[in-house]
Amino acid sequence: MSEKHIAVANILMDLEAAMRDLNLWHQEVPPPQALASDQPxxxxxxxxxxxxxxxxxxxxxxxxxxxxxxxxACAIAPMAHEYFRPQVIVADTVVAELARLDRLLSTP
Incomplete structure (x- = not known):
């Protein structure tokens, strides 16, 4: 496994932990039709x-x-920032993990 794959796995684990810490981890799986969306x-x-x-x-x-x-290339952190901006919850850790992933995947 490449160093980049390992780094991605580590960031994903940190992202999940950040989401769980903020109670953003959902208990129920959305219906199959919701998961089949073709929209960004x-x-x-x-x-x-x-x-x-x-x-x-x-x-x-x-x-x-x-x-x-x-x-x-990856640019998810800006979307996360926009999503969380109007929310009451401060999700800086989630945005930071996504920014780490964006940087890692966008660097050759």
């Missing part, structure tokens, strides 16, 4: 945190486990 971030069927938990994180773990090619 499944914005039409899921909240941003649901998208992270049920689509993005599992897909990234799958790429790591299969030692598959990782995305060559």
């Amino acid at each position: 971030f499944a914005i039409d069927t899921l909240t941003f945190t649901q998208w992270l938990q049920f689509l993005f994180i599992p897909k990234m773990y799958q790429l790591v486990e299969q030692r598959a090619a990782l995305p060559e």
